[in-house]
Amino acid sequence: MIFTKQAYDYLLSIVTNGKISSIDINTYISSLIEGVPTLPATQVTGTRKDAQIAGVIALAESLGEHRNILEIGCSKGHLAAEYAKAHPEANITAIDVDEAVIETAKREHPKVIFEQADAWQYQPDTTLQLILSLHGCGNLTDRVIELAVENKANVICVPCCYGKIKRRDNQKSPIYLPRSNILQVDKNTFKNVVARRAAKMEGFVTTHKPTLPAVQLAAFRLLVNFDRAFYLQENGYQVKIAEVTTKYIPGSKSLNTPLRYAIIGKNDTHS
Numbered sequence: 687m688i689f690t691k692q693a694y695d696y697l698l699s700i701v702t703n704g705k706i707s708s709i710d711i712n713t714y715i716s717s718l719i720e721g722v723p724t725l726p727a728t729q730v731t732g733t734r735k736d737a738q739i740a741g742v743i744a745l746a747e748s749l750g751e752h753r754n755i756l757e758i759g760c761s762k763g764h765l766a767a768e769y770a771k772a773h774p775e776a777n778i779t780a781i782d783v784d785e786a787v788i789e790t791a792k793r794e795h796p797k798v799i800f801e802q803a804d805a806w807q808y809q810p811d812t813t814l815q816l817i818l819s820l821h822g823c824g825n826l827t828d829r830v831i832e833l834a835v836e837n838k839a840n841v842i843c844v845p846c847c848y849g850k851i852k853r854r855d856n857q858k859s860p861i862y863l864p865r866s867n868i869l870q871v872d873k874n875t876f877k878n879v880v881a882r883r884a885a886k887m888e889g890f891v892t893t894h895k896p897t898l899p900a901v902q903l904a905a906f907r908l909l910v911n912f913d914r915a916f917y918l919q920e921n922g923y924q925v926k927i928a929e930v931t932t933k934y935i936p937g938s939k940s941l942n943t944p945l946r947y948a949i950i951g952k953n954d955t956h957s
């Protein structure tokens with residue numbers, strides 16, 4: 687699919703128009719998001735995170751074969767370990783800034799290369815074909831996307847913590863959204879309406895039911911991800927946003943999470 691400014695403008699107009707129903711907004715959001723990838727039945731019975739990991743791996747497989755893979759923000763290494771199990775021929779390096787989780791990851795998954803490293807400083811020492819990130823908080827997702835663009839690598843990232851996206855100069859991240867060229871004309875609306883409402887509504891809205899505030903929050907988050915999609919498209923990527931898991935996960939205590947959408951970028955020059 688191609689993310690267009692018309693679709694961005696339309697979603698923004700309906701979410702800020704008090705007269706449009708949550709059902710109509712939800713229907714439009716659903717039309718922009720692809721369904722969950724088909725998973726082997728055995729992979730959807732674990733925890734919610736297990737299912738998300740299986741979904742990310744299935745999406746990666748849908749992009750073709752990858753030899754050198756980097757995971758950013760790997761924590762204790764479950765995604766990297768599952769990827770390595772499914773693809774023993776791949777070279778996967780997984781990094782996290784937190785030394786303690788990297789020690790645990792190394793102990794629990796000796797077959798994967800784990801490194802304690804800050805993604806903002808990190809430069810890969812090999813050509814990468816794929817970069818993965820599951821729940822890279824705030825602008826960490828944008829660093830993941832930046833590294834993918836710099837390396838012409840495919841990318842799959844599941845964003846979270848929209849409240850941590852930089853909106854003030856005193857925040858640490860070097861990245862300011864919107865970063866796409868196409869949204870520069872709408873920079874102020876993006877900052878003062880889209881990013882602000884995605885941030886402010888987080889944590890105050892019950893997102894497990896399609897109430898109007900929940901649907902509005904989903905729309906503002908999706909509008910933030912439009913900027914990420916535009917930026918990738920402007921850098922030669924085909925982009926999709928897809929669910930990594932279904933809403934209902936058998937065996938999971940929690941039935942639903944709104945943080946289950948992956949941005950998938952396929953680099954057009956990637957062979």
Ligand SMILES: C[S@@+](CC[C@H](N)C(=O)[O-])C[C@H]1O[C@@H](n2cnc3c(N)ncnc32)[C@H](O)[C@@H]1O
Nearest residue numbers: 759760761782783784803804805806820821823
């Ligand atoms: C929300 S957790 C997600 C962990 C794991 N991917 C998962 O899905 O369970 C975000 C992770 O990113 C790591 N992180 C945060 N900033 C980072 C940075 N600058 N460089 C590398 N890792 C970072 C954190 O230490 C944390 O483990």
